[in-house]
Amino acid sequence: MPTNRLIEKEKVGTYAAAMFDAANTAGGEQAVLEVRNQIEQVIKLMRSNMDLSTALVNVDYTPEERHQLVSSVFADSNPAFREVMAVMAERGDAQLLPRVFESYGDELAEKLDTIVVDVTTVVPLDGQLRETIKKKAEADLGKKVVLNEKIDKSILGGIIMSAGSKRIDASVLSQLAHARSVLKDRTDGGESQ
Amino acid sequence: MKARAIMPNRSAHASFGAMVIAALSAFATFVVSMMTPALAFAMSAQDIAGQVVGADAEASTDAATGGIGAILPDMVEFIPMLIAFIILWIILAKFGWPAFNGMLERRENTIREALQKSEEAQIESERVLAEYQKQLADAKATAAKIVSDARESAEAVKADITAKAQAEAADMIAKAKAAIEAEKRQAITELQASVADTSVAVAARLIGQDLTDDDHRRIIERYVAEAGSFNAN
Numbered sequence: 418m419p420t421n422r423l424i425e426k427e428k429v430g431t432y433a434a435a436m437f438d439a440a441n442t443a444g445g446e447q448a449v450l451e452v453r454n455q456i457e458q459v460i461k462l463m464r465s466n467m468d469l470s471t472a473l474v475n476v477d478y479t480p481e482e483r484h485q486l487v488s489s490v491f492a493d494s495n496p497a498f499r500e501v502m503a504v505m506a507e508r509g510d511a512q513l514l515p516r517v518f519e520s521y522g523d524e525l526a527e528k529l530d531t532i533v534v535d536v537t538t539v540v541p542l543d544g545q546l547r548e549t550i551k552k553k554a555e556a557d558l559g560k561k562v563v564l565n566e567k568i569d570k571s572i573l574g575g576i577i578m579s580a581g582s583k584r585i586d587a588s589v590l591s592q593l594a595h596a597r598s599v600l601k602d603r604t605d606g607g608e609s610q
Numbered sequence: 611m612k613a614r615a616i617m618p619n620r621s622a623h624a625s626f627g628a629m630v631i632a633a634l635s636a637f638a639t640f641v642v643s644m645m646t647p648a649l650a651f652a653m654s655a656q657d658i659a660g661q662v663v664g665a666d667a668e669a670s671t672d673a674a675t676g677g678i679g680a681i682l683p684d685m686v687e688f689i690p691m692l693i694a695f696i697i698l699w700i701i702l703a704k705f706g707w708p709a710f711n712g713m714l715e716r717r718e719n720t721i722r723e724a725l726q727k728s729e730e731a732q733i734e735s736e737r738v739l740a741e742y743q744k745q746l747a748d749a750k751a752t753a754a755k756i757v758s759d760a761r762e763s764a765e766a767v768k769a770d771i772t773a774k775a776q777a778e779a780a781d782m783i784a785k786a787k788a789a790i791e792a793e794k795r796q797a798i799t800e801l802q803a804s805v806a807d808t809s810v811a812v813a814a815r816l817i818g819q820d821l822t823d824d825d826h827r828r829i830i831e832r833y834v835a836e837a838g839s840f841n842a843n
Contacts, residue, residue, distance in 0.1 A: 550834055578837075580840055600806035
């Protein structure tokens with residue numbers, strides 16, 4: 418198995434471009450965003466399910482069996498994602514999916530001049546709030562922004578925004594964690610801050 | 611010195627000789643006195659014969675010897691005594707004096723040797739005494755040095771023990787202080803952590819229970835307005 422970083426980078430770029438082009442050709446921006454969300458969900462699934470992640474790269478299975486496994490498990494997914502993922506599993510490159518996701522975001526920004534911003538809140542956003550967030554992200558990033566909204570009660574309140582490797586954590590949970598850290602570390606109870 | 615006091619001298623020898631001569635004179639007198647009765651008897655026989663043949667003549671002789679004859683020695687006694695004295699003197703000069711002189715010389719030699727030995731013994735005793743005194747002084751000095759060394763050693767050991775004890779005490783105190791300080795910090799830290807956890811838990815529960823959706827949205831809007839830029843990350 419080649420381990421050369423340039424070769425792997427080329428592979429990752431090829432898989433991401435194939436997914437993006439297939440999704441964009443089939444359904445435009447909507448399909449591209451859908452594929453992106455599905456890639457993200459599969460990455461989380463692989464991280465939480467070791468049987469799946471192990472099976473996708475298990476050399477005891479033949480390439481055809483791994484291809485068939487992906488086609489069966491992700492049968493309801495976007496065909497663009499499913500077919501490229503099946504090829505990756507067939508070639509034993511399923512573990513490259515997180516890097517493909519990053520490269521997919523680059524494809525999105527480069528070819529559609531669009532950046533997907535993941536927004537995590539406790540309550541659903543209303544129109545005004547969504548517009549406010551979108552304007553801020555577009556002002557910061559200089560590109561068209563598409564919000565990928567998620568609801569997560571565990572953050573207690575506030576908002577977490579992430580675009581690729583960039584992240585703004587303005588959640589109540591992080592504020593409380595910071596307050597807890599200050600209270601624990603400072604001998605003056607944090608009063609000097 | 612006492613040894614010198616008994617040294618022989620000539621006067622002592624002379625007196626001793628005089629005593630010997632006196633003894634010899636007495637001995638001669640004794641010999642003469644023993645011989646005198648015989649001579650007196652012989653003279654008595656002659657006198658009886660003379661008395662018979664010369665009664666007349668005696669009268670004339672007594673008249674002649676009546677003055678000076680009283681102090682002159684009687685030849686009848688004097689001559690035997692002289693002969694006896696001469697014989698005795700010859701005998702003594704021949705046999706007695708050499709033996710006597712030899713005895714004196716032996717005695718002198720004996721006394722001299724005794725005195726010499728006494729001097730040597732005295733010198734030896736003085737030397738031994740001096741040596742003994744020197745050894746005694748050395749022993750005293752050695753004893754004093756040993757005592758001094760022992761005292762110094764004891765002082766050093768005492769100082770060392772005291773220093774070690776003080777160091778150990780200081781170390782124990784420092785460790786105890788450090789342990790107390792560490793426990794104090796640990797207790798403060800645990801208390802702070804407990805207070806922090808409790809405070810955050812209470813705050814989280816209040817936020818989750820008391821805030822409405824609109825409150826959350828207002829918070830989100832405020833946080834978005836106050837949040838930093840993506841480019842700042």
